Amino acid sequence: MPAVTSNPVESTVAPTATVAPREEYVSIGTSVEGREIGVVHRLDLPGARLDADDPDRFVLLVIGVIHGDEQAGLEVVGELLRMSPEVFAAVPDLADVDLWLLPSMNPDGVVANRRTNTNLVDLNRNFPHDWGPIAEPGNWQYAGPSAASEPETRAVVDFVDELRPDLTVWYHQDAYSIAPSSGPDGPVREEYARLTGLPLEGVPGGTYTGVAATWQRKTYTDSTAFIVELGGSLAEGEALMHAEAILAVVPLVP
Numbered sequence: 001m002p003a004v005t006s007n008p009v010e011s012t013v014a015p016t017a018t019v020a021p022r023e024e025y026v027s028i029g030t031s032v033e034g035r036e037i038g039v040v041h042r043l044d045l046p047g048a049r050l051d052a053d054d055p056d057r058f059v060l061l062v063i064g065v066i067h068g069d070e071q072a073g074l075e076v077v078g079e080l081l082r083m084s085p086e087v088f089a090a091v092p093d094l095a096d097v098d099l100w101l102l103p104s105m106n107p108d109g110v111v112a113n114r115r116t117n118t119n120l121v122d123l124n125r126n127f128p129h130d131w132g133p134i135a136e137p138g139n140w141q142y143a144g145p146s147a148a149s150e151p152e153t154r155a156v157v158d159f160v161d162e163l164r165p166d167l168t169v170w171y172h173q174d175a176y177s178i179a180p181s182s183g184p185d186g187p188v189r190e191e192y193a194r195l196t197g198l199p200l201e202g203v204p205g206g207t208y209t210g211v212a213a214t215w216q217r218k219t220y221t222d223s224t225a226f227i228v229e230l231g232g233s234l235a236e237g238e239a240l241m242h243a244e245a246i247l248a249v250v251p252l253v254p
Helices: 073-082 085-089 107-112 151-163 186-196 212-219 238-252
Strands: 023-030 036-042 058-065 097-104 167-173 224-230
Touching: 023 151, 036 073, 036 151, 058 073, 058 151, 058 238, 073 097, 073 167, 073 238, 097 107, 097 151, 151 212, 167 212, 167 238, 186 224, 186 238, 212 224
Parallel strands: 058 097, 058 167, 167 224
Antiparallel strands: 023 036, 036 097
């Protein structure tokens, strides 16, 4: 597991000699411009199993941003970070969950409010599974010169390979939908859609090779990973609604 560093995310429970830290910040790599790509690991959830060798541990990973100009997922991650342990304890069948939050795997894109990373690569076309050359720099789907050519992609590939999440939710905008699935994860997507009111329909247009969630599902067949397409923005209360939907579908994961 990557090294734990000091936590730049302000804790709602400040660590003291008698209070355990609420979370730890794990650096998994750096961007093209040298910005840290960090993951927040919640340590305070009731019943959480934090031992990587525990066979009953359920690893939940939520990724707020891959396209830098699609930032609404940061609000959902923020809700999951701020939720009190009591909220988690009140959700049925949520014991054993080990929660990891990756606000953004594209920090340079977030700062520039740009879809791509600094090399103008669409990181959601750069993952190793079924990668193919798409377009040239400047095109919104430019896939990069080769599979996993970008430091941001490699950081997430290595992290997921180490963590092996049971469920990963990837946030995008702004198609406002969840693609249906005929596979074993179909009920998970259907329930998430029901809870949030998102239509179950695919995203039209585009060339979908080198996609992060597809890479994850195909590489780790015992893992569930899907994309949630939020709308153009989140109204008041919607970020919390999505955060609660994530927790509600955990028991449905095959």
